[in-house]
Amino acid sequence: MPVDKFANMEEKLWILEDLNMMYIRQIALSLQDSDIQKKIDHEIRMRDGACKLLAACSQKDQALEASKSLQTCSTRIMAYMTELQRMKEAQIMQKVTRRSSDAGPMDDRHPCKGKVAISDLRIPLMWKDTEYFKNKGELHRCAVFCLVQLGGEIFDTDMVIVDRTLTDICFDNTIVFSEANPGFEMRVELYSCCSEDDYSTGSTPRKLASKLSSSLGRSAGKKFRSAMEPGPCSPVGNGGATPLLLPVPSVPGPKYHLLAHTTMSLSHIQDSFRTHDLTISGNEECSYWLPLYGSMCCRFAAQPHCMTRQMMSGCLKVKQLGGEPQSWTKVYGVLKGTSLFCYHRQEDVEANVEPAFTIAINKETRIRASEKDPQSKVQNICISNQYGGEEVTHTLTSDSREDTHRWMEAFWQHFYDMSQWKQCCDDLMKIELPSPRKPTPVTPKQGSLYHEMVIESSDDLSTVSDILARRMQELELRSQLGTSPNWMSLFEENNPKSAGRPRPCTSRFSGHSPCTPHRPPRSPASPHRCPQLSLLSSDASLTSDSDSHCSTSPCSHRHAWPEPSSNFSLLSSSPSRLRPRTFSLDAKLSTLRGRGFRGGGTFQCSCQPPTSSLLTPLPVSSRSPRSQRSTQTTLSCSSSTSSNSSSNSEGRHSPESSEGAPFSRPSPARRSLRNLRARLDPRNWLQSQV
Amino acid sequence: MTFSNVPSLQRIEIKKLRQGDNLILGFSIGGGIDQDPGQNPFSDDKADKGIYVTRITPGGPAETADLRMGDKIMQVNGYDMTMMTHDQARKRLTKKNEDVVRLLVTRKSLEEAVKNSMGGYQRQ
Numbered sequence: 001m002p003v004d005k006f007a008n009m010e011e012k013l014w015i016l017e018d019l020n021m022m023y024i025r026q027i028a029l030s031l032q033d034s035d036i037q038k039k040i041d042h043e044i045r046m047r048d049g050a051c052k053l054l055a056a057c058s059q060k061d062q063a064l065e066a067s068k069s070l071q072t073c074s075t076r077i078m079a080y081m082t083e084l085q086r087m088k089e090a091q092i093m094q095k096v097t098r099r100s101s102d103a104g105p106m107d108d109r110h111p112c113k114g115k116v117a118i119s120d121l122r123i124p125l126m127w128k129d130t131e132y133f134k135n136k137g138e139l140h141r142c143a144v145f146c147l148v149q150l151g152g153e154i155f156d157t158d159m160v161i162v163d164r165t166l167t168d169i170c171f172d173n174t175i176v177f178s179e180a181n182p183g184f185e186m187r188v189e190l191y192s193c194c195s196e197d198d199y200s201t202g203s204t205p206r207k208l209a210s211k212l213s214s215s216l217g218r219s220a221g222k223k224f225r226s227a228m229e230p231g232p233c234s235p236v237g238n239g240g241a242t243p244l245l246l247p248v249p250s251v252p253g254p255k256y257h258l259l260a261h262t263t264m265s266l267s268h269i270q271d272s273f274r275t276h277d278l279t280i281s282g283n284e285e286c287s288y289w290l291p292l293y294g295s296m297c298c299r300f301a302a303q304p305h306c307m308t309r310q311m312m313s314g315c316l317k318v319k320q321l322g323g324e325p326q327s328w329t330k331v332y333g334v335l336k337g338t339s340l341f342c343y344h345r346q347e348d349v350e351a352n353v354e355p356a357f358t359i360a361i362n363k364e365t366r367i368r369a370s371e372k373d374p375q376s377k378v379q380n381i382c383i384s385n386q387y388g389g390e391e392v393t394h395t396l397t398s399d400s401r402e403d404t405h406r407w408m409e410a411f412w413q414h415f416y417d418m419s420q421w422k423q424c425c426d427d428l429m430k431i432e433l434p435s436p437r438k439p440t441p442v443t444p445k446q447g448s449l450y451h452e453m454v455i456e457s458s459d460d461l462s463t464v465s466d467i468l469a470r471r472m473q474e475l476e477l478r479s480q481l482g483t484s485p486n487w488m489s490l491f492e493e494n495n496p497k498s499a500g501r502p503r504p505c506t507s508r509f510s511g512h513s514p515c516t517p518h519r520p521p522r523s524p525a526s527p528h529r530c531p532q533l534s535l536l537s538s539d540a541s542l543t544s545d546s547d548s549h550c551s552t553s554p555c556s557h558r559h560a561w562p563e564p565s566s567n568f569s570l571l572s573s574s575p576s577r578l579r580p581r582t583f584s585l586d587a588k589l590s591t592l593r594g595r596g597f598r599g600g601g602t603f604q605c606s607c608q609p610p611t612s613s614l615l616t617p618l619p620v621s622s623r624s625p626r627s628q629r630s631t632q633t634t635l636s637c638s639s640s641t642s643s644n645s646s647s648n649s650e651g652r653h654s655p656e657s658s659e660g661a662p663f664s665r666p667s668p669a670r671r672s673l674r675n676l677r678a679r680l681d682p683r684n685w686l687q688s689q690v
Numbered sequence: 691m692t693f694s695n696v697p698s699l700q701r702i703e704i705k706k707l708r709q710g711d712n713l714i715l716g717f718s719i720g721g722g723i724d725q726d727p728g729q730n731p732f733s734d735d736k737a738d739k740g741i742y743v744t745r746i747t748p749g750g751p752a753e754t755a756d757l758r759m760g761d762k763i764m765q766v767n768g769y770d771m772t773m774m775t776h777d778q779a780r781k782r783l784t785k786k787n788e789d790v791v792r793l794l795v796t797r798k799s800l801e802e803a804v805k806n807s808m809g810g811y812q813r814q
Contacts, residue, residue: 685729686776687720687744690783 024077027084036087036152040080047073054253064143064159064195067254071191072156075147083152109413111182111420112311114304117431118148119174120273121157123190123260124293127164139163142290143254144192150177150184161195162290169290174432182304182420186264188296190278191256194287257288262296266422269302271429301429306417307337308428312410313349314403318342319380319395328397331356335410337428338362340383359394360385362425363418367411369404370395379404381411697796699764704755704791715783715791716750717743717757722776732760734798740764741771741779743795758797765794 024040050070057063141163148155157171169190177186260278268276275295282289305311312335317328331342334349341355348355361367361383370380378401384393398404418425706713721730721741732742743761746753763771766782774782783791 685720685725686722687718688776688780689718690715690780 024081024084027081027088030088036080036084040077040084043073043076043080047077060195060254063253064193067193067256068143068145068156068159068191071256072147072154075149076154079149079152079154109416112305112413112417113179113181114302114306114421114424115176115178115308115431116150116180116184116186116269116300116302117174117176118186118188118264118298118300119432120297120299121146121171121173121188122297123169123278124295124297125162125167125169126291126293127167128291141195142192142288143195143256144169144190144259144290145256146171147189147191148175148186149189150180150186153177162192176431176433180302182266182422182424184265188262188264189258190260190292192259192288192290193254193256195254257282257286259288259290260292260296264300266302266424269300269424269429271301271427273297273299301431302421302424303429303431304417304421304424306414306421307425309336311335311414312407314398314407315346316342316396316398316407319397329356333396335361335414338425359383361411361414363415367408367415369408377401381407697762697798700756700761700795700797702755702757702761702793702795704751704757704793706789706791707751713784713786713789714750715752716747717752718745718747719763719776719779719783720744722779723773724775724777733762738762741774741776757793757795761795761797763793763795765792767792 021044025037029037047070050066050073054063054066054070057066141161143159143161145159146157148157155173155175155177157173157175160169160171162169177184258281260280262276262278264276268274275297278292278294278296280292280294312333314333316331316333318331319328331344332346332349334341334343334355338361340359340361341349342357342359343349343353343355364386366384368382368384370382372379378397378399381396381404382393383396384391386392396407398407704715706715719741721727721733721739723739725739727733727739728736730736730738730742732744733740741763743752743757743759743763746757746759763779765771766779767788769782771779771782
């Protein structure tokens with residue numbers, strides 16, 4: 001029975017694992033290194049906890065986090081074991097050497113250690129453009145995190161869910177290794193795990209799995225199969241280097257796989273962002289695959305201890321330059337970083353008083369011990385630096401020979417450190433310590449760069465609508481006073497774009513409207529207008545609710561548009577209005593004029609143009625016609641939510657209202673405007689008036 | 691009384707109306723091979739990228755000629771409209787030198803059948 005065999009296998013693995021644990025513990029014990037032993041015990045306990053949590057948890061997020069902890073713990077245990085073995089070997093080697101000969105001169109200089117930090121990791125992704133923009137196909141999501149290893153320390157970053165709306169994977173963590181040798185090797189590994197529910201079946205029996213995968217669709221089956229096969233895509237997740245010393249327990253749940261790795265060392269350190277190459281493992285067939293661009297950007301900095309700590313301090317006597325030969329100044333010297341700070345008194349160091357003077361100690365400095373001073377029988381130390389073109393030499397001495405010897409030693413050590421840490425000692429690099437964890441702010445779905453660049457004018461539109469609604473009310477009030485707000489000119493006669501316009505306009509209306517070029521009729525007309533618009537809106541809400549097909553619903557139902565003449569009283573010319581117009585506005589107005597000729601009878605849906613004419617001066621960049629639609633209804637003095645919501649359903653229809661009035665052909669300029677707007681939103685379904 | 695969903699072909703002749711400089715037909719179109727067919731409310735098949743009549747201006751020449759909302763325009767003056775971009779379609783309908791357009795449209799027949807069965811309902 002295949003199922004039984006599989007269960008047996010599992011049991012065997014568990015036993016093997018336990019044996020490994022015991023072996024590890026034994027080694028640690030024998031080395032009598034309690035430090036590592038404690039660490040290993042700790043990790044093993046964490047690991048057990050993670051396994052239990054993984055088996056018990058039901059939510060996908062929890063499972064991913066637990067699996068990540070498991071992966072981290074396993075890797076750490078591996079690292080400790082490697083360290084243990086090394087130490088064991090060293091111990092044995094020492095015994096051997098001691099037996100064979102005297103230990104050689106053990107005064108090999110060791111460079112000072114330092115702090116190494118990596119932060120702001122960013123890994124760019126390279127989605128196919130079809131996947132990215134069109135948003136077609138199922139959303140393939142992966143959970144990723146990084147493991148960073150240096151020496152015996154392993155740190156993990158937070159887990160990030162990645163799908164094709166992201167352009168980069170960003171890890172905000174700062175990882176600091178406190179004690180690193182200059183010859184360190186830092187390994188960064190990117191682990192990823194497919195984050196779809198169906199594929200987290202690590203322990204499905206093989207036969208069942210093949211049946212399932214063959215019965216599923218082609219692509220789904222492929223993914224499924226690769227998620228379960230232990231092929232090249234899914235190594236035992238321990239970094240691949242030392243197989244099966246510590247097999248990962250086969251618990252059900254998501255499993256992380258190594259997606260990419262890179263190794264960095266001292267030469268990669270720089271006090272700024274740099275790009276490093278990644279070695280990618282896995283291929284497109286794997287479930288955990290992500291299209292990586294192949295590089296990684298990060299900030300990789302180091303602070304050697306010689307730059308941050310006081311390497312040597314003590315009392316010195318400095319010979320005055322250019323003064324009398326035997327005058328010495330007593331100073332308290334502190335060797336730190338690239339300088340020897342000389343303070344008047346020792347207390348000044350703590351008091352943060354500025355040093356009396358500073359002698360540069362850097363790669364260009366030359367230090368030598370001079371001849372024994374005949375009087376004090378102590379050697380002098382001469383420090384020479386090049387300042388500009390000049391060579392400046394400071395002569396120091398101390399009270400006793402031992403002190404001088406120690407200072408010389410300190411200087412040699414300092415030079416050695418600087419030679420080992422190379423570019424890190426040029427200047428002190430800044431390392432930000434990770435601050436205590438703030439609760440991560442709930443960011444909206446980490447959008448992509450492209451989506452961020454879209455001008456979302458829905459906010460603008462609502463504020464504009466509010467403003468307009470308020471102004472409508474103002475208008476009602478003000479109309480009594482006989483004045484009218486500036487924007488009323490929208491409803492009025494076209495301002496001359498060319499000089500010749502106004503006159504013909506007035507002449508047209510003279511016959512039809514009771515009001516001619518003078519102002520007062522506006523007052524009766526304007527309150528007239530508002531009720532019209534409110535009537536419009538109520539109809540709009542009615543029709544929008546009932547008939548979602550009818551995009552410009554008001555028109556088809558309204559027959560009660562009042563006499564155009566009274567309406568057009570608004571259109572009495574007023575050359576004083578100098579509000580600039582948009583082209584489609586002209587279309588509306590020319591239409592209205594034309595309609596004025598024909599009287600109210602034939603064409604009754606002039607309701608459409610005036611309100612829609614208000615739309616055009618509003619943000620043209622609006623992405624969706626929905627916003628236009630809502631503006632229209634809001635303008636109409638009603639904020640009926642029904643019209644807004646139903647306008648959403650019809651909002652898919654393109655900015656038709658900008659096409660111009662029902663019966664006018666949009667001019668080329670208007671057409672281009674419309675086309676531009678349509679092109680800005682590829683999801684519009686364009687409608688054109690013919 | 692027949693109920694069927696077989697679309698019926700209609701031949702519709704619209705005489706353009708002159709309005710100043712413009713010749714207008716009095717309806718709106720939607721669709722085209724460059725448009726997203728999923729947003730067409732009139733089509734049965736949401737992959738249909740044809741040109742549909744989305745609105746009829748009341749009292750306009752199209753209404754007079756009995757063009758209806760939801761009709762799919764197959765031909766205009768003999769030219770096939772089923773494989774056209776939106777703008778091409780619009781241009782074909784609005785040729786300045788043509789006073790009359792003869793459209794071949796298909797319309798969902800159920801509506802037709804019901805209307806006929808109700809007897810006597812005639813749109814003006």
